[in-house]
Amino acid sequence: MLCTTDAQIKEDLIRELGHERLGEIEIEISVERYVVTLTGTVECVTDQLLIQDAAWRTEGVMDVINNLKVKSPASARTDAEIAQSVRQALEWDSLLPETNIRFTVTNGWVALEGTVNLSRERIGAERLVRRLASVRGVYNNIVVNPSEIKAENICDTIGEELKRRAELEAKSIQVLLKDGTVTLSGQVHSWEERCAIINAASRAPGVEAVKDGLAIKPYF
Structure with a gap:
């Protein structure tokens, strides 16, 4: 039996959206019998998917x-202008090895390629580009140098996910990496948190399989 209510789900979703870097949005959220309905307009497909993912992450x-619609901007930038802003953003971010990252822009979609040393650099490049005006979406084909795929990099990926979700339990998760297989152990406080950690680990470059050894221990 679910312990939450429709009103609580809506409140939690609104709070979750506050953690996302969204453009200008005009949306309405309704919840009935644990089913979330999203209506309104957003600036790009990326925002549409971010909001949808946030809804799925909300407990209950x-x-x-x-039903979100992507509106066509009155003065959308050209691919050449987008490319210029992408290059500037990568050059200005001191945490990213911009010389190792290449990209192409097609109809507002940016395809990132190249190699980086850390998983967080791969994630950071995508997040940076997604925030740029007129970018409709990002294909992240950046790979982490195989010699640099380590358990601590996967921990970084999990930590970023928990930080974004306002969770502070990353230190309680143990990660063992062997031959591309990640084994997770430790305690989490909810099924939702468990799923978020497993998904974060599975998205880390170089990971081929995830073995779940997480135990759920509620706060109460």
């Missing part, structure tokens, strides 16, 4: 109906 949600 059983289904999501995504």
Whole structure:
């Protein structure tokens, strides 16, 4: 039996959206019998997917109906202008090895390629580009140098996910990496948190499989 209410789900989703870097949005959220309905307009496909993913992450949600529409900007930038802003953003971010990252822009979609040393650099490049005006979406084909794929890099990926979700339990998660297989152990406080950690680990470059040894221990 679910312990949350429709009103609580809506409140939690609104709070979750506050953690996302979204453009200008005009949306309405309704929740009925644990089903979230999203209506309104967003600036780009990226925002549409971010909002949808946030709804699915909200505890208690059983289904999501995504009726969000992407509006066409009156003065969308050209691919050449987008490319210029992408290059500037990569050069200005001192944490990213911009010389190792290449990209192409097609109809507002940016494809990132190249190699980096850390998983967090791969994630950071995508997040940086997604925030740029007129970028409709990002294909992240950046790979982490195989010689640099380490358990601590996967911990970075998990830590970023928990930090974004306002969770502070990353230190309680142990990560063992062997031959591309990640084994997770430790305690989490909810099924939602467990799923977020497993998904974060599975998205880390170089990871081929994830073995779940996480135990759920509620706060109460």
